[in-house]
Amino acid sequence: MSAKPRLFRWVYARRLVATVFVLLLLFGRFDWFPWFKGATTATLVAHWIPLVDPLAGADVLLASRQIDTALVMGMVILLAFAVLYGPVFCGWVCPLGLVLDINQSLRRFLMRGTRVRRIPVSSSSAQWRYAILGITLGLTITLRLPIFQTVSPINLLAWAIVHGAFAGIIVVGALALLEWAFPRFWCRVVCPLGALYSLVGRWGLLRVRINPTEAGKTPCRQCTLHCPMGVRVMEDYSLAHRLSVDHPECTRCGDCVDACPRPVLRLGIKRCHQWYIQGTKSHHDCELMDVMETETGDGASAISQESGLVQLKLQVPKSRTIHKPLDKGDVPGL
Amino acid sequence: MSWNRRQFMLVAGIATGTGIGAWVQRRPGRALEPALVRPPGARSEAEFLATCIRCGQCVTACPFDSIKLAVGVQFGVSNGSPYVDTRETPCYLCQGRDRLECIAVCPTSALQPVADDRSIRMGLAAIDESKCLAYNGTVCRSCWHACPFPNEAIRFDNRLRPVVDMSTCIGCGLCDHACPTDPTSIPVRPNVALSTGSRT
Structure with a gap:
């Protein structure tokens, strides 16, 4: 069963944003387009806003062993955005992500009807990303070279786009080929x-928010099957009575929202950031407030009464309860 | 899978990477190959490679397309960094502009502001006396004509043969570009030999 045809899909918006970024990179090589200069590691937007990829900036700071104020300023902008909204870059901007995403769509299209088994790259293997991050940082510290920036396929792709240096395309192509066997490796x-x-x-x-009154009514598993990062959206979040997909690997790409045939999932902004939560309000209350808002249109008043929880409980099927104690390890900030 | 696991992997990775790096560092005979002529204002090679963020903004900013991006296996650790192929397109020191564009756009301190054109040290021209026409009986002053500092960086000895003054030559490569012999008789040597980095 595939997702029902809809006029709006997050995948369109997402690919549009990434394509605009690629076009900005492409135009940046010409003198008549002075508003966006540079590659993925560092760019200058509109002549004066410096944007520096946090990892590239960290690599340079560690390799050169000097604090470069201009560089840190550029990093802070993107870091602040990521702290506020999450790893949106991966799902929405990354040019390599766009290529590999289209690669997967192509694979799905060409392999349609053949029932090719997906070789699973389980989401728990994502821990290797953190080990590789650590290894590149460690190498950068001792070798005094921003080693990842010299080999990163993201940079190789950007150099090909900006400077026509197509040597790196071989690596990107090999990666795309590899991902026909290992999706989104x-x-x-x-x-x-x-x-x-x-x-x-x-x-x-x-976050991808979960409507608790709809969750689990038709467990079709489309969200899990469509997640490019291998997050088990249905098993771990929707059926576990969670209110949002809090998996660290979630890139907010919206593929699960597109795939969901019922109004269970939506991509939305949470009410309060973990950092802003005062002692009176818990993380869970914050989530509830958002849910109440979508349910009743007035989240704040609903949660202000002690009965906020009870009200919500009345709306969900009897067998389930919203106030399940959350798994301490997996929920940020609990 | 919890955050603890991820944080453990991160810390373990840093430890592993640092260890591997220290091991690689201790192996003898490691040089910064290949040596490349860097854009004006570049720090010593080791510091430049550590500081350059590989964004290529200097490449797009260069009004003469002198700066190229080194992409390819042959460039090794310099992959993605800018260089100047002086034989093909030398550095014209942003003639007609009031600043050196590459230094102005560099987001890091890899390219540092220079007081004036004379304090640039991109490399050093060196005459190959076995090929140079002037050293082999032909009258040729191409390099002297091209040099931005004639009679200073390139002078003539008493037999009208060009001589490079090592303390004045900025390594812009205009002489290399102008040299009529093929291959060039006055190649520009990269600044690696002059750098004081720990890895040279």
């Missing part, structure tokens, strides 16, 4: 940049 298992964004974006406000 780079993003799931290798990418240290994604790992860094996941680390800093663990409290990000943009």
Whole structure:
């Protein structure tokens, strides 16, 4: 069963944003387009806003062993965005992500009807991303070279786009070929940049939200099957009575939302950031407030009464309860 | 899978990477190959490679397309860094502009501001006396004509043969570009020999 045809899909929006980024990179090589200069590691936007990839910036700071104020300023902008909204770069901007995403669509299209078994790259293998991030940082410290930046396929692709240096395309092509056997191998298992964004974006406000009154009515598993990062959305989140997909590897790409045939999932902004939660309000209350808002249109008043929980309980099927104690390890900030 | 696991993997990775790096560092005979002529204002080779973020903004900013991006296996650890192929397109020191564009756009301190054109040290021209026409009986002053500092960086000895003054030559490569012999008789040597980095 595939997702029902819809006018709007997150995949369109997502690919549009990434394509615009690629076009900006492409135009940046010409003198008549001064508004966006540079590659994925560092760019200058509109003549004065410096954007520096946090990992590239960290690599340079560690390799040169000097604090470069201009560089740190450029990193802070992207880091702050990631802290606020989560690892959105992976799902929405990364040019390599766009290529590998289209590669997967192509694979699915060409292999349609043949029932090719997906060789699973389970989401627990994502821990290797963090090890690889650590190894590149460690190598950078001792070798005094931003070693990942010299070999990163993201950079290789960007150099090909910006400077026409097509030598790196071979690596990207090999990666795309490899991903026909191991779907999204780079993003799931290798990418240290994604790992860094996941680390800093663990409290990000943009989340795939779960409607608790709809969750689990028709467990079709489309969300899990469509997740490019291998997150088990249905098993671990929707059926576990969670209110949002808090998996660190979630890139907010919206593929599960597109795949969901019922109004269970939506991509939305959470009400309060973990860092802003005062002692009175718990993380769970914050989530409830959002849910109440979508249910009743007035989240704040509903949660202000002590009965907020009870109200919500009345709306969900009797066999389930919202207030399940959450798994301490997996929920950020609990 | 919990955050603890991820954080453990990160810390273990840093430890492993540091260990591997220290081991690689201790192996003898490691040089910064291949040596490349860097854009003006570049720090010593080791510091430049550590600081350059590989964004290529200097490449797009260069008004003469002198700076190229080194992409390929042959460039080794310099992959993605900028270099100047002086034989093909030398550095014209942003003639007609009031600043050196590559230094102005560099987001890191890899390319550092220079006081004036004379304090640039991109490399050093060196005359190959076995090929140079002037050293082999032909009258030729191509390099002297091209040099931005004639009679200073390139002078003539008493037999009208060009001589490079090592303390004045900035390594822009205009002489290399102008040299009529093929291959060039006045190649520009990269700055690696001059750098004081720990890895040279």
